[in-house]
Amino acid sequence: MSQMKKPKILDCNILEKRIRAKVIKEYLLKIGVNHCVCFTCGNGSKYLRAERLVVTSVGDNEELKPNHWFSFFEIAEKFKMFDATSGHLPYPLMVEISKELKKELHLTQKTYIIPTGSGETIVCLKMAFPNITFIPKYNTCDSTKFNPEAPLNRLVKLIYG
DSSP states (O other), X not given: OOOOOOOEEOOOHHHHHHXXXXXXXXXXXXXXXXXXXXXXXXXXXXXXXXXXXXXXXXXXXXXXXXXXXXXXXXXXXXXXXXXXXXXXXXXXXXXXXXXXXXXXOOOOSSEEEEEOSSSHHHXXXXXXXXXXXXXXXXXXXXXGOOOTTOTTHHHHHHHHO
């Protein structure tokens, strides 16, 4: 009888943040702006700034501190600029991120555990690798805290149960 391999933890959060920053920069350049707002635990804004974008960063450890959960629509109303918050990206940008993840990652197992927060990384991974099983794992660190108001929660639940 063959033994099933225990799923490996695939922590590609930093890779995804680097890729998403490049994809966002390319998009913003096409629409003629170089600034955005990002609600973050830190990594999202860090990599956007590394791409030389002007970032209004909001988070517990950022220059602006949120006093409540800001919805996608509240962010649009209050900041009136592109929202680069993880989990808020338009679908076409997530498709571009998934294409880059496909190029960068060489996955050899059938199942991976994915540290998950907003759900963006795991959704992009599933688009890149539809035949691989990904298991979301929340609350492994600050960047993977589950928030019941995160917009991708329903999609993650739909895909992963």
